Amino acid sequence: MDFPKNDLPANPKKDVFGIKIEWDEADGSMRYAGETAMVMWVETAMKSFLETISEISGSQVANVVLETAGYRMGAIVSEFFKTGEIHDIFQTLPSVYRAAGWGLTTVSDYSVENKTAIIQVKDSWEYRINKIQSEGRDPAFLPGHFAGLLSNLYEDNIWYTIEKSQLNGDDCYEFYFSPSQITPTQNIHELTRAQEQREISKLEEMVEERTKDLRELVKEISSPLIPVFDDIVVIPLMGTYDDMRANELLHKTLDKLPEIKANYVILDLTGINDSVDEYMISLIQKMTQSAALLGSQCILVGISPKLSIEMTNANFTTRETHIGCYSTLKHAIMYALSQEGKQI
Incomplete structure (x- = not known):
């Protein structure tokens, strides 16, 4: 950079393309077309300024x-x-x-x-x-x-x-x-929505991966209660339940709930779509009511049309115990996480 010697006249003025440019040596100001202005080097100062914005915000x-x-x-x-x-x-x-x-x-x-x-x-x-x-x-x-x-x-x-x-x-x-x-405002809103959607998609992918792991785990283990996170457990119900098996599952589950201190109990009903009977309806009702008495909120997942009809005929209600219903295990886990203020 070549800096001139200090031999310029006081308060110089210049007319460029009909635009008046003035400098005031006393207060170190510059006026362009009558308004206060400033000068910045493009390939150094301005470049650094824009690079900083890009580095911070993306x-x-x-x-x-x-x-x-x-x-x-x-x-x-x-x-x-x-x-x-x-x-x-x-x-x-x-x-x-x-x-x-x-x-x-x-x-x-x-x-x-x-x-x-x-x-x-x-x-x-x-x-x-x-x-x-x-x-x-x-x-x-x-x-x-x-x-x-x-x-x-x-x-x-x-x-x-x-x-x-x-x-x-x-x-x-x-x-x-x-x-x-x-409009610029619309572009800002679209950018915000795009960022939110990317975060949601990322969370959904992570939940999907975790859900796949859970499904494999359900196939491999015989334990009726699977901790997902500190405050969330999943109980998969599979196969046909008679009175004896229903009571055994209920007692085992309720014995462990106080130890785990889960705030949310997710009952996965996907595996009983072909095994809907009075024992199954009774089991679901007893587990939701008992979990509520122990301070846990129940969430039902994978209710089939057939099961929905049988539950309605049996006067099964979700209002008294504030039971949530979701179509997939992934959505139930995401709901419970959101209520706990957590994310994967």
Whole structure:
């Protein structure tokens, strides 16, 4: 970097493309077109600034942040242009951004009636930074900025599409602006939903893997009570239950529940779809009622249509003991985890 010697005149002024730039040596300020401004090195300071945003928030989030910041800044800057006729604004606009070092800016076409515009920018500061970073990412701040500016000028919501890209070998960037339902706020909400969905999918995959392990475990062991987590146990009911077997399972289970101190007892009824009889209905009712008396909440999983009909005919109710019902073991485990404020 070449720094000049301190031999400049006091409070120098410069006219660039018709834009007045002034410096005040006394307070160390700079004014661009009458407004306080600042200068930053693009390939060092600005590059480091954008890299920091990307490192902290991630590339996808950083892109939305830049696009939204550009849009809001453009809406503010538009107030500077609103002092003139809109046709004059489009004539002046390129000089303002060229003088500010934003790149070789050209308004190649526009329609006030249709609220559209085509803006071309060659070698913008954002393109230079992206090129140095070798990320292969098109500008987000610049088109977002012009979208915000035009939205305010046209008094309508304006968004953009990238028609030409210097990263793809074109001689400049060309942005087409037109009325749209897309907004920065919508992009933020979509990003948030996408992140939440990824987390949910990740949790579902982990629960699915754990559920598969549990299914294999159920096949291999004879114990009627399987601890899943500290406060959650699964009791698989399989096969045909007569009075003797039902009482044996009930007593074994209730003997262990106080030791485990489980808050949730999940009764997996998937294995009894073909073995529905009065003993089975009685067993389910006794286990849910007994578990509730011991301070555990029961969750029923895998109720078949046939079992549902028999339970209804037997006046089986889930209201008094607050019994939850789910179609799969995975969903029941996820529900119990959420109630405990936990996740896998």
